[in-house]
Amino acid sequence: AQKVTQAQTEISVVEKEDVTLDCVYETRDTTYYLFWYKQPPSGELVFLIRRNSFDEQNEISGRYSWNFQKSTSSFNFTITASQVVDSAVYFCALSEEGAGSYQLTFGKGTKLSVIP
Amino acid sequence: NAGVTQTPKFRVLKTGQSMTLLCAQDMNHEYMYWYRQDPGMGLRLIHYSVGEGTTAKGEVPDGYNVSRLKKQNFLLGLESAAPSQTSVYFCASSYRREGTAYEQYFGPGTRLTVT
Numbered sequence: 001a002q003k004v005t006q007a008q009t010e011i012s013v014v015e016k017e018d019v020t021l022d023c024v025y026e027t028r029d030t031t032y033y034l035f036w037y038k039q040p041p042s043g044e045l046v047f048l049i050r051r052n053s054f055d056e057q058n059e060i061s062g063r064y065s066w067n068f069q070k071s072t073s074s075f076n077f078t079i080t081a082s083q084v085v086d087s088a089v090y091f092c093a094l095s096e097e098g099a100g101s102y103q104l105t106f107g108k109g110t111k112l113s114v115i116p
Numbered sequence: 117n118a119g120v121t122q123t124p125k126f127r128v129l130k131t132g133q134s135m136t137l138l139c140a141q142d143m144n145h146e147y148m149y150w151y152r153q154d155p156g157m158g159l160r161l162i163h164y165s166v167g168e169g170t171t172a173k174g175e176v177p178d179g180y181n182v183s184r185l186k187k188q189n190f191l192l193g194l195e196s197a198a199p200s201q202t203s204v205y206f207c208a209s210s211y212r213r214e215g216t217a218y219e220q221y222f223g224p225g226t227r228l229t230v231t
Contacts, residue, residue, distance in 0.1 A: 009156075033217040045159075045206065045222035052217075091158060095217040101166050102210065102217040103149060103174060106158040 002027045004094050006107035013082050014115050021077040021110045023092030029053075031097040034068065034075045035104065040088040048090075051075065082114045117142050120223035122207050128229045129197040137192040137226050139207030146212035148190040149174075149220065150182060152203040159206060165190055166212070197230045204228070 003026040013019045025034065036048040049059060051068050059066045063080045079086050089111045093104040123138040139148065146167050151159040161174030163182040171182045179201060181193045190209075194201060204227050208220040 035219060037222075043204070044224055045208075047219040047221070050217070050219050097217065101164050101172065102147065103161050103164055104159070104208075104220060106151075106160070108156060108158040 002029075002032075002094050002096055002105045004092050004105055004107035006090075006092055006110050008110045009108070010111045010113070012113045012115060015084060016081050018078060018080050019082055019112065021079075021090050021092075021112065023075045023077065023107060025073050025075065025092070025094045027073075027094060027096055029096040029098045033095040033097075033102070035093040035095070036066065036075075036077050037091045037093065038088045039091065039109070045091075048077075079112075082112075084114050084116050087112060087114045119143065120207055120209055120221050122205075122223035122226050124226060125224065126227050128231065129194075130231055131198060133197050134193070134195050135197065135228075136194075137205055137207075137228075139190045139192070139209075139223055140188055141190075141207075141209040141221070142188065143209060143211075143221065144187070145209035145221075146187075147210045147220075148184065149208045149210075150180070150190065150192045151206045151208065152176065153206060153225075154203050162192065162205075197228075199230045202228060202230045 005024045032053045034051045038046045067076045089109045092107045120141045149164040150162040165184040168187040207223040210220045211218040
């Protein structure tokens with residue numbers, strides 16, 4: 001069965017610090033997809049990134065970067081020079097091709113607080 | 117485009133009452149999903165649909181029913197509400213293409229309280 005673990009329940013950082021959110025996944029499929037979503041205090045879920053299992057290249061988007069390592073089954077998310085607007089709950093999620101429906105299995109989320 | 121909309125945004129029910137949550141999407145997506153979010157639990161899949169007229173159970177389907185009579189709508193029903201169903205409910209939709217998982221677009225959520 002697929003599983004996503006976000007071991008960090010809550011993290012607090014001071015503005016401008018870098019922070020890394022950890023995500024470890026388990027799956028038996030060879031083809032799968034990993035996602036990160038952001039849930040700000042307003043409650044909506046915002047898509048950040050999708051990565052398939054065959055693409056291990058790291059990705060950078062502005063202050064955000066993602067490190068995908070199949071060898072350790074991890075898909076970590078780093079925010080550089082954090083800002084107060086980054087305060088949110090961040091979810092890592094996994095989708096397996098074998099499921100057919102591409103349903104998401106979410107981690108329990110990491111609540112990030114950026115202190116001004 | 118409105119994206120994914122959910123009706124209602126808030127609702128309070130008494131134990132044993134029934135209600136239907138409506139999800140609508142205007143992106144012509146094939147896949148639609150219902151999740152519930154509880155504190156410290158992340159989001160868990162209740163039911164999903166891979167196309168008009170088809171539905172299937174997710175991780176936590178007990179106490180819920182769904183219908184997808186039209187491609188753009190996905191209804192979630194509670195026949196006899198229980199306090200354990202107090203939660204925030206999210207609907208989501210995504211494109212369908214063989215061999216590829218696309219990101220899911222989420223609605224704003226419905227906060228349901230069962231007393």
